[in-house]
Amino acid sequence: MGTQNLVLVVGSYDDAAAASSDYQTLRSGQDAGGYEIVGAVVLVRDKDGKVQVKEHGDKSVGHGAAWGAGAGVVVGLFAPPLLAATAVGAGIGAILGAIKKGREEKKLGDDIDEYLAPGTSAVVAVVDDRWADNVEKALARSEKRLTKAIDSENYEKLRKAIEESDDDIVAQINS
Incomplete structure (x- = not known):
């Protein structure tokens, strides 16, 4: 699949179980051949503001290729500060800064x-x-x-930087 016409789709939930259920529906639709997903995650933010990145249920993202190939890019495109909080490496930081600056210039309203x-x-x-x-x-x-549309150049740069730093990111997340 190319990366020329990518979009970020976000659904917001008051109930974590509903988010998990819709995530399963999303994955089932892909498995049935209805569409292709580049990457998807469930994010849960507790009352204190701490965010956990999950795929679904209790299976946390952040182990090996699953994080680098899709989840880290998805998180970085949605909320660069969440990825920056766990990411190490100047390449990722520079790309996240460019994404954040681009959002501010375009006045995109996807505030976390x-x-x-x-x-x-x-x-x-x-x-x-x-x-x-x-x-x-x-x-x-x-x-x-x-x-909302995603800048394909930012997507590719972020994906490459995460893949190159995957082991460092996983170590940081698991520490």
Whole structure:
């Protein structure tokens, strides 16, 4: 799959179980051949504001290729500060800074507090834009949704930097 026309799709949930269920629906739709997902995660933010990155249920992301290949990129594109909190390496930091600056210049309203307020969850997915409607439908239990285009150059640079630093990121997450 190319990375020319990618979008970020976010569903926000007051209930973590609903987010997990929609994540499973999202994965089932891909497995059935309805669309292709580049990467997707469930984010859970506790009442104190601490964020956990999960795939689904109790299986945490952050082990080997699963983090580097998709989840880290998804988190970095949605909320660069979340990835920066665990990422090491100048390459990732520079790319995250460029993504954040680009968002500020474009005045994009994907503030983490709006879509992942304390005590809520979110399903965040990166997909080809032709699948955006299908993915939004899979996130049926979400209270609100956001779909926005992703700069393909930022996506590729971030993916490459994460793959090159994968072992360092995993070590940091697991420490």
